[in-house]
Amino acid sequence: MIKNKRQLLKDFGEAKFLVEMAEEALEFLQPENLIKNNFKKTSIPNSKEIENIYVVGAGKATYKMAKAINALFKGKIKDGVINVPVAITSKIGNIRVNKAAHPYPDENGLKGAKEILNIAKKATDKDLLICLISGGGSALMPLPAEGLSLADKTNLTKQLLASRADIHEINTVRKHISAIKGGRLAANTKAKLIGLYISDVLGDKIESIASGPTVADKSKVEDALKILKKYNIDDEKIIEIIKNNESPKKIDKKRIQNFIIGSNRVVLKHLQSFAERQGYKVEIFIDKMKGEAKRMPAKIFKKSKPGKISIFGGETVVKIIGKGQGGRNQEMALSSAKSLPKNAVFMTLATDGVDGVTDEPIAGAIISQKTIEQIKKDKINIKKYLDTNDSYNCLKKLNCLLKTGPSGTNVGDIAIILRSNS
Numbered sequence: 498m499i500k501n502k503r504q505l506l507k508d509f510g511e512a513k514f515l516v517e518m519a520e521e522a523l524e525f526l527q528p529e530n531l532i533k534n535n536f537k538k539t540s541i542p543n544s545k546e547i548e549n550i551y552v553v554g555a556g557k558a559t560y561k562m563a564k565a566i567n568a569l570f571k572g573k574i575k576d577g578v579i580n581v582p583v584a585i586t587s588k589i590g591n592i593r594v595n596k597a598a599h600p601y602p603d604e605n606g607l608k609g610a611k612e613i614l615n616i617a618k619k620a621t622d623k624d625l626l627i628c629l630i631s632g633g634g635s636a637l638m639p640l641p642a643e644g645l646s647l648a649d650k651t652n653l654t655k656q657l658l659a660s661r662a663d664i665h666e667i668n669t670v671r672k673h674i675s676a677i678k679g680g681r682l683a684a685n686t687k688a689k690l691i692g693l694y695i696s697d698v699l700g701d702k703i704e705s706i707a708s709g710p711t712v713a714d715k716s717k718v719e720d721a722l723k724i725l726k727k728y729n730i731d732d733e734k735i736i737e738i739i740k741n742n743e744s745p746k747k748i749d750k751k752r753i754q755n756f757i758i759g760s761n762r763v764v765l766k767h768l769q770s771f772a773e774r775q776g777y778k779v780e781i782f783i784d785k786m787k788g789e790a791k792r793m794p795a796k797i798f799k800k801s802k803p804g805k806i807s808i809f810g811g812e813t814v815v816k817i818i819g820k821g822q823g824g825r826n827q828e829m830a831l832s833s834a835k836s837l838p839k840n841a842v843f844m845t846l847a848t849d850g851v852d853g854v855t856d857e858p859i860a861g862a863i864i865s866q867k868t869i870e871q872i873k874k875d876k877i878n879i880k881k882y883l884d885t886n887d888s889y890n891c892l893k894k895l896n897c898l899l900k901t902g903p904s905g906t907n908v909g910d911i912a913i914i915l916r917s918n919s
Contacts, residue, residue: 498523500900505863508896512863514775514806515844515913518768519860519899525767526759526848526906528561528631531695535758536569539691541625548623551688552577552592553613555606555638556631556707557599557849558695558759558906563589563629576616579629580609580637601654602639607647610640614677620688628682628690632697632907634707635668640677642742645735650674653735660728664698668708672744673721674735678708679744683753690753696760697907699784699811703757712755714744761810761909764848768808768911778805786811786912790825791883794833794843797912801838804918812909815853821887824853826910827898830862831888834869834879840917841866846899849907855889861899861910862892871895 498520499505505516524530552566552574560581567574567590577592584596597606620626641650653674657667672679683690692711694703704712721739725731757763765781772779782800786793790813801807813825823831826845833843845861852859872879872895882891892898 498901498904500902501898504896505899509842509863509865509867511865512842512844512915515842515863515915518772518913519844519846521771522764522768522846522848522911523850523901523904526764526904526908528558528695528906529565531759532562532565532569532693535693535756536566539754539756541691546623547625549575549620550625550627551575551616551620552627552629553579553616554629554634555580555597555613556629556634556695557582558631559629559634560585560594561905562631562693562695563592563594566627566629567592578609578612578616580606580613582633582637597637599633599636601651602636602647604647606637606639610638610677613638614640614682614685617682617686617688620686622687624688626686626688626690628692628711630692630707630710631695632707635671635678638677638707638710640675642674642676642738644738645674649735653730653732656730657728660730662724662728665702665705666724668705669716670721670724671708672714672716673718673739673742675708678710679714680709680712680748681745682710683712683748684745692753692755694755694757695906695908696757697909699761699787699909701757701760701762703755706757711753713746713748716744718743759906759908761911764908764911765808765810772806780805780807782807782809784811785809786813786910788813790815790828791832793829793912795836797914798836798838801914801916803916805916807914809912810909815886817886819885819887821882821885822853822855822890823886823888824855824859826852826861827859827888827892828883828886829912830864831879831891832883833864834872837864837866837869838916839866841914843914844899844912846911848904848909848911850901850904853889857900858902859889859898860901863897863899868895868897
C-alpha cells in the first residue's frame with residue numbers, strides 16, 4: 498500500500514518496522530476489512546424474521562463499506578442508496594450509488610438524502626435497515642429541516658467554519674437544522690436497524706460522527722442557540738427553525754443497534770497488539786495528539802521511553818502563516834528533526850493517505866538520525882520551511898515522504914516513535 502516502500506526501506510533500514518506498522522494500519526482500516534471483522538458481532542435478526550434488507554448511508558468510506566455488505570448478503574439486498582464523494586460505479590448490486598459533494602453539500606447530496614429517508618420510511622417492522630456511516634457523512638447527507646433551503650444550510654456551515662467553531666459545535670447546530678441527522682433517520686423507520694460507523698471524531702462520540710443519524714442526540718436546542726450566540730451568528734430564520742426542531746432523545750435499543758467498527762482508538766490498540774506479537778514493548782497514547790502540529794513532537798518525545806515503541810493518536814492543526822505546501826503530518830515530521838532523541842526513528846501517518854495540500858498525495862514522513870545528518874550536511878534551514886508552511890518541499894528534498902495515495906477511509910492521524918535502548 499506504500500508506493501515508495503522499496504525506497505524507504507533502502508534509505509531508512511532502521512525504520513523497517515515502522516513502515517510495516519504503517520502498512521498494517523492501512524490494511525486493518527480498509528472499510529471492507531472493518532465490515533468483515535465486525536459484522537458478525539452485531540445481533541443480526543434471524544433471516545426467517547426478515548422480509549426485506551435495505552442499505553443506506555453516507556461518507557468517504559461508505560462506498561467500500563457497501564461493497565463488503567453487498568458481498569456478505571449475496572444478492573439478498575432489495576434496495577439501497579448511499580451518498581459518497583467518489584462513485585466508482587452507479588450501483589453495487591441493488592444499492593444505488595449517488596455522487597455528492599464534500600465538504601459543502603450540493604443538490605445531488607440533497608436528492609440522495611431524500612431517497613435515503615424515503616427508504617427508511619417505507620421499511621416495515623419486518624425489514625432490516627443497515628446504515629453505513631463514515632467521515633464526511635454530515636456534508637454528504639444534507640436534508641435541511643422544513644423551512645430551510647440547502648443554500649441556507651450551506652451558508653450557516655460556512656459561517657461556523659469561518660468562526661473557528663470546533664466539529665462538536667458545528668455538529669450540534671447541524672443536528673438542529675436537519676431532517677435526517679441527530680437520530681432522525683432512526684426515528685423515521687419502523688425497521689430493525691443496524692448502524693455501522695467508522696469514526697473520524699476524537700473521543701469516538703458516536704452522536705458526533707456525521708451528526709449521528711441513527712443515534713439519540715444528547716445536545717439540546719439551547720445548546721445550538723448558545724453556539725450561534727457565541728460566534729455572533731444572528732440569523733432570525735435559522736434561530737426560529739432551531740427553536741422548533743428538537744432532536745430525538747431516546748431510541749428503541751432493542752430495535753436499533755449502533756456500532757463503531759473503526760476509529761483512531763481501535764487502530765492504535767490493534768497496532769499495539771501487532772507490535773507486541775513481534776516482541777516489542779509498546780505504549781499507546783489515545784487522543785493525546787492535538788494542538789499545533791509543529792509543537793507536537795516535543796510533547797511526544799518527552800512521553801516516549803528508550804527501549805519502547807510509543808504510538809500516539811489524534812489530529813493536530815496547522816497554523817497557516819505561509820503559502821507553501823504541506824499538511825499537519827508533514828509539518829509535525831519536519832519539526833521533529835529539531836529535537837529527535839538519539840537512536841530514535843519517528844513516523845507520522847494520515848490514515849486517509851492525503852495530508853494537506855501537495856502536488857501529490859502524501860500520507861506522512863519518516864525522520865531518523867540520517868535525515869538530521871543530511872539536513873546539517875546540506876545546510877537546510879528547517880525554520881524557513883516551517884515559517885512558510887512548506888514542509889512538503891523540504892521533506893521531498895530529504896526523500897523521506899510516505900506515499901500511499903487515498904486510502905479510502907479516515908480515522909485521524911497516527912505518530913510512532915521507536916527508541917532503542919542504546
